[in-house]
Amino acid sequence: MEQWARREDRRLLSGRGRFVADVAVPGCLDAVFVRSRIAHGVVRDVDCAAAREVPGVVGVWSAADLSGLPACAHAAARLQDLPPVPHTLLAKLSTAEAVAGREWPALAKDRVRYAGEAVAVVVGEDRYRAEDGAAEVAVRIDPLPAVVTPSAAADDSVLLFDGRSNTAFRGEAGTPIDETVWQEAAAVVEARYRQQLLMPTPMECRTILAVPEQDGRLTVWSGHQMPHRLRSELAALLGMPVDRIRVVVPDTGGAFGSKSAAFPEFVTVVYLAVMLGRPVRWIEDRLESMTAATRGRGQDQRVRLAADADGHLLAYELQIDADVGAYPHLGVGLPMQTAWMATGPYATPRVHASVRSVLTNTMVTYPYRGAGRPEATIALERSMDLLARRLGLDPAELRRRNFIPADDVPYQTPTGRCYDSGNYAAALDLALETIGYDTWRAEQTRRRHDPYALPLGIGLSCYVERSGGEPGGLHDFAGIEAHEDGTIIARCGAASSGQSHETTFPALVAATLGVDESRVRLIEGDTDAQPEGLGSFASRSAQVDGAALHHVSALLIDLARERAADLWGMPVEEVEWSDGSVHHIRDGSAAMDVAELVKATGPLSVDDRFESGMGFPFGAHAAVAEVDPELGTVRVLRLVVVDDCGVVLNPAIVRGQAFGSAVQGIGQALYEGIPYGDDGVPLLAGGLLDYLLPTATEVPPIEVKETRTPSPITPLGAKGAGESGCIGTPAAIVNAVADALQIADPGLLQMPLTPDVVWRAARATKYEGAR
Amino acid sequence: MKITLTVNGDDYPLDVEPRRILADVLREDCRLTGTHLGCEHGVCGACTVLVDGKAVRSCLMLAVQCDGRSVRTVEGLAGPDGEPHPLQRAFSAEHALQCGFCTPGFLMVAAGALEADPTIGDDPERVHGLVESNICRCTGYEPIRRAIMRAAAESAFADPSGGGEEPAAGGRPEF
Numbered sequence: 001m002e003q004w005a006r007r008e009d010r011r012l013l014s015g016r017g018r019f020v021a022d023v024a025v026p027g028c029l030d031a032v033f034v035r036s037r038i039a040h041g042v043v044r045d046v047d048c049a050a051a052r053e054v055p056g057v058v059g060v061w062s063a064a065d066l067s068g069l070p071a072c073a074h075a076a077a078r079l080q081d082l083p084p085v086p087h088t089l090l091a092k093l094s095t096a097e098a099v100a101g102r103e104w105p106a107l108a109k110d111r112v113r114y115a116g117e118a119v120a121v122v123v124g125e126d127r128y129r130a131e132d133g134a135a136e137v138a139v140r141i142d143p144l145p146a147v148v149t150p151s152a153a154a155d156d157s158v159l160l161f162d163g164r165s166n167t168a169f170r171g172e173a174g175t176p177i178d179e180t181v182w183q184e185a186a187a188v189v190e191a192r193y194r195q196q197l198l199m200p201t202p203m204e205c206r207t208i209l210a211v212p213e214q215d216g217r218l219t220v221w222s223g224h225q226m227p228h229r230l231r232s233e234l235a236a237l238l239g240m241p242v243d244r245i246r247v248v249v250p251d252t253g254g255a256f257g258s259k260s261a262a263f264p265e266f267v268t269v270v271y272l273a274v275m276l277g278r279p280v281r282w283i284e285d286r287l288e289s290m291t292a293a294t295r296g297r298g299q300d301q302r303v304r305l306a307a308d309a310d311g312h313l314l315a316y317e318l319q320i321d322a323d324v325g326a327y328p329h330l331g332v333g334l335p336m337q338t339a340w341m342a343t344g345p346y347a348t349p350r351v352h353a354s355v356r357s358v359l360t361n362t363m364v365t366y367p368y369r370g371a372g373r374p375e376a377t378i379a380l381e382r383s384m385d386l387l388a389r390r391l392g393l394d395p396a397e398l399r400r401r402n403f404i405p406a407d408d409v410p411y412q413t414p415t416g417r418c419y420d421s422g423n424y425a426a427a428l429d430l431a432l433e434t435i436g437y438d439t440w441r442a443e444q445t446r447r448r449h450d451p452y453a454l455p456l457g458i459g460l461s462c463y464v465e466r467s468g469g470e471p472g473g474l475h476d477f478a479g480i481e482a483h484e485d486g487t488i489i490a491r492c493g494a495a496s497s498g499q500s501h502e503t504t505f506p507a508l509v510a511a512t513l514g515v516d517e518s519r520v521r522l523i524e525g526d527t528d529a530q531p532e533g534l535g536s537f538a539s540r541s542a543q544v545d546g547a548a549l550h551h552v553s554a555l556l557i558d559l560a561r562e563r564a565a566d567l568w569g570m571p572v573e574e575v576e577w578s579d580g581s582v583h584h585i586r587d588g589s590a591a592m593d594v595a596e597l598v599k600a601t602g603p604l605s606v607d608d609r610f611e612s613g614m615g616f617p618f619g620a621h622a623a624v625a626e627v628d629p630e631l632g633t634v635r636v637l638r639l640v641v642v643d644d645c646g647v648v649l650n651p652a653i654v655r656g657q658a659f660g661s662a663v664q665g666i667g668q669a670l671y672e673g674i675p676y677g678d679d680g681v682p683l684l685a686g687g688l689l690d691y692l693l694p695t696a697t698e699v700p701p702i703e704v705k706e707t708r709t710p711s712p713i714t715p716l717g718a719k720g721a722g723e724s725g726c727i728g729t730p731a732a733i734v735n736a737v738a739d740a741l742q743i744a745d746p747g748l749l750q751m752p753l754t755p756d757v758v759w760r761a762a763r764a765t766k767y768e769g770a771r
Numbered sequence: 772m773k774i775t776l777t778v779n780g781d782d783y784p785l786d787v788e789p790r791r792i793l794a795d796v797l798r799e800d801c802r803l804t805g806t807h808l809g810c811e812h813g814v815c816g817a818c819t820v821l822v823d824g825k826a827v828r829s830c831l832m833l834a835v836q837c838d839g840r841s842v843r844t845v846e847g848l849a850g851p852d853g854e855p856h857p858l859q860r861a862f863s864a865e866h867a868l869q870c871g872f873c874t875p876g877f878l879m880v881a882a883g884a885l886e887a888d889p890t891i892g893d894d895p896e897r898v899h900g901l902v903e904s905n906i907c908r909c910t911g912y913e914p915i916r917r918a919i920m921r922a923a924a925e926s927a928f929a930d931p932s933g934g935g936e937e938p939a940a941g942g943r944p945e946f
C-alpha cells in the first residue's frame with residue numbers, strides 16, 4: 001500500500017473505480033426525461049404516442065399516465081400514483097408550512113415552473129433508444145410571464161402558485177436595531193450585494209440505479225452524500241418498510257452539497273423500477289444538469305454597518321431577499337444559515353438579519369459548498385472595507401479593533417450562535433505576514449503615482465463558518481468490530497464523494513487502538529452494512545464521524561479489557577490495553593492480541609450513536625489583484641488562505657480540500673454565473689463553454705496556511721474543513737478589485753466580476769480622496 | 772456496422788451502430804469503464820483516451836472512426852506486469868486526485884504528451900498547457916501540474932536520450 005498516498009488511489013488511477021454508471025446490471029433500462037423548454041407555463045398536452053412506437057423504447061409516461069391509477073390486480077397494484085418530491089426537514093432547510101399547498105410533482109402535471117422541469121419520462125433498452133423516444137414526445141405548453149429574481153417575484157404580480165404569495169418563508173436572527181443607533185453613529189455605510197446563482201458542478205452529474213431484487217427488496221445505487229436519508233425518503237414514497245431498501249453509494253465523483261436529496265428524477269426512476277419490476281437507471285448528463293440540477297447561493301442583500309469615530313462597530317443589519325427557485329422543498333430555509341452567521345468574527349453589539357425567501361422561475365436552490373456562509377461573509381467583509389475607507393482606517397486595522405477576543409470564546413453572538421473556539425486575530429496576522437501585506441501596500445502606493453502602472457488592490461476577508469450540522473442533526477452512528485484474523489472493521493454513517501474517508505478514518509482508528517493501519521478497513525455508504533447513519537454534509541465527516549469512530553474505538557478498548565478480565569479472573573482495573581493487545585498491568589504472562597481475545601471469547605463489536613456540538617471553523621484570506629481598466633480583466637497575483645479547522649486528521653488531505661475550495665471561491669468571484677433571458681430560460685446553450693468553471697489558466701499562486709485552535713465540542717477536537725475557500729475567498733478577491741478601482745459605489749461590482757462588469761466599474765466615479 | 776477496435780493491445784471485434792460515440796462503446800461494449808463522461812460536449816476532457824497515440828475526446832469521436840486503430844485507455848496505463856505508470860504513482864504522491872472522476876482524462880492527456888516527448892518536463896509552460904486542457908472541480912489543478920512534472924522528471928531520467936523526435940506530437944487533445 002505504501003506506493004499509494006491514499007487507499008482510494010489504486011483503483012481510481014487504474015480505471016477500476018466504480019461509479020454508478022459503471023455498475024453493470026443485466027437487463028438494466030435507461031431513463032431519459034423530456035423537459036420543459038419554457039420557464040413558466042400551463043401544460044396543455046404531452047403526447048407520448050409516437051414515442052411509444054420507437055424501437056427499443058420500453059415505456060413512455062407523462063404525469064397524467066401515472067396519476068389517478070385504478071387499483072387493479074396488476075403485479076404492482078400496491079403502487080399508488082407517482083408520488084411527489086419530498087421536502088427537507090433537516091437543518092430546517094424546508095418547513096411543512098412553506099410546502100403546504102405547493103406540491104412539487106416528480107413529473108409536472110398542469111404547470112411548469114422552471115425551464116428544465118420534467119414533463120415525461122422515457123425508458124429504453126439503452127440511452128440511445130430512450131433518447132430516440134424522448135425526441136418523439138410532443139409537448140405543448142402555453143407560456144406565462146416568468147420571474148427570475150427575488151425582487152421581481154416578491155411583488156406577486158406573477159404568481160407561481162395560484163392564490164399563494166411567492167414569498168414562502170420569512171425569518172430573522174437577532175433583534176431589530178433602533179433607528180437612533182444609525183442616526184447617532186459617527187460612520188454608517190450602506191450597500192446592496194447580489195450573491196449570484198451558481199452551479200455546484202461536480203464532474204460526475206447525478207446518478208441513480210434502482211434494482212428490484214428477487215426477494216422483493218430494492219437495491220438503490222446512487223452517488224449520494226446521505227444514503228440513509230435517501231433510503232428513508234424512498235421507503236416513505238413507495239410505502240415500503242425501510243429495511244426492504246438497501247442504498248449503496250459507490251465511488252462518487254464530487255458532490256459539494258448538491259447530492260444529498262431525493263430529486264424529482266430519483267422519485268420517478270425508483271417508482272418505475274418497482275412498477276416495471278426491472279432495473280432502471282438515470283445517469284444525468286451535463287446539459288441536463290445545467291438546467292435541472294439544484295443551484296447554490298442566490299441572494300439580493302441590503303446592508304448597513306455603523307461604527308463610532310474610533311472604528312468600533314456599533315451595529316450591523318443584513319436584509320436578505322433569497323431566490324429559492326420554483327419550489328420551497330429543498331432550500332426555503334437555507335438563507336437562515338446566512339442570517340445566523342451574520343455576526344462574523346466581530347464583537348458587534350447589535351446585529352440583526354432578516355430573510356425573505358421568494359419563489360422564482362428557476363431551478364431550486366439547495367446547499368452548495370459553503371451553503372449560506374459565503375453569502376454572510378461576502379456581505380460583511382465587503383462592508384468592512386467600505387467602512388474602513390469611510391473612517392480612513394487600514395482595513396486590517398479596522399478588523400483587528402473589532403475581533404471577538406480569543407479570551408471571550410465561547411462567545412454568544414447576537415444572531416444566536418455560540419462560537420466554540422476562535423482566535424481570529426492570529427489567523428489574520430498569519431495571512432498578512434504570509435502575503436507580505438506592507439510590501440504590497442507600498443507597491444500599491446507606487447503604482448498610484450505611476451500613470452502607466454496597472455492599478456493594484458489588496459483584499460482581506462475574515463470569516464467564521466459553522467460545521468457539523470444544526471441541532472437535531474449533529475450526531476452520527478459508528479461501529480467497530482475486531483475479527484479473529486486480526487482485521488478491524490470500522491463503520492460509520494458518512495459517505496465520501498472525494499474526501500478520502502477510506503484513508504483517513506482507518507488511520508484514525510488504528511492510531512486510537514495502537515494497531516497497524518493495514519489491519520483496519522472502513523465500511524460506509526451501504527445501508528445494509530451500517531444500518532443507521534446521517535451522512536456527509538456541513539463539513540461534518542471528520543468532526544462528527546471522526547469523533548464517533550474515535551469514541552467507538554475507545555468503547556472497544558473498554559470492552560476488550562472487560563473480556564480479558566473475565567477470562568483471566570482479574571479485576572478490570574488491572575487489565576490494560578496497548579498497541580492492540582490486552583495485558584495485565586504486572587503479570588507479563590497474561591497478554592493477548594485483540595484477535596486472540598476474539599478467538600478465545602467470541603466476536604467483539606461495539607456500535608454507538610455519537611453527538612457533537614456545532615463547530616465554528618474560521619480563517620482569514622488575503623488576495624492581491626491587478627486590474628486592466630482598458631480590458632476589464634482581473635489578474636489575481638497572489639492568494640493566501642489561512643484556515644483553522646482545529647485538530648487535523650490528515651494534513652495533506654485537508655490542504656488539498658482548502659486549495660480546491662479556494663479555486664471554487666475564485667469561480668464565484670470572477671467567472672461563474674447563470675445568465676437568464678427575459679423569458680426565464682438560462683442562456684447556456686454552449687454548456688460548459690457558457691458557464692465558466694475555473695481551469696488551470698485561472699488559478700493564481702495560492703498559499704494555504706493554517707492555525708490550529710482545537711474545538712472543545714468533541715474529544716477529538718476536529719472542526720469542519722473543506723468549505724473554507726468558498727466562504728473566505730470570494731470577498732478577498734472582490735475587495736482587492738474594489739481597492740484597485742477605488743470606486744465610490746460598491747454596487748457596481750457584483751459577482752461574477754466579468755470583464756464587462758470591471759470595465760464599467762473602472763469608468764465610474766471614484767471615492768473621495770482616491771488617487 | 773462491424774468494426775475491430777484494438778484497445779490496450781486487445782482486439783475487440785464489435786458490431787456497433789455508427790452513431791455510437793467511442794466513449795460509450797469503450798464503456799458499455801468493451802466494459803472498460805475507466806473512461807468517464809463529464810460533459811459529453813468536448814469541454815471537460817474526462818473522456819480523453821489515446822487513439823494511435825494522440826489524445827482525443829472520446830465523447831466527440833464515433834467508435835466507427837476508430838475501426839482498425841489502436842486505442843489506449845486508463846486501464847492500459849500500467850505496465851504488463853501491473854507495475855504502475857510513473858504518472859499513476861506521481862498523481863497519488865502529489866494528491867492530484869480527490870474524487871477521481873476527472874483523473875483518467877488528465878492521466879491520458881499527460882501520458883500521450885509524455886510518451887511523444889519525455890522531455891516536456893523541461894518546459895513547465897507545456898505542462899501547464901496540458902493541465903489547462905481539462906476540467907477538475909476538486910483539486911484546483913496545482914497538484915495535477917506537480918504530478919505531471921514529477922512523472923516527467925522521472926521519465927526523462929529513465930530516458931536520458933530525450934526520446935521522441937517530434938516534440939509537438941500528441942501533446943494537446945485533438946478536437
Ligand code: FES
Nearest residue numbers: 809811813816830
Ligand atoms: S466528456 Fe467532457 S470532453 Fe468528453
Ligand code: FES
Nearest residue numbers: 869873907908909
Ligand atoms: S478529482 Fe474530482 S473532479 Fe478532479
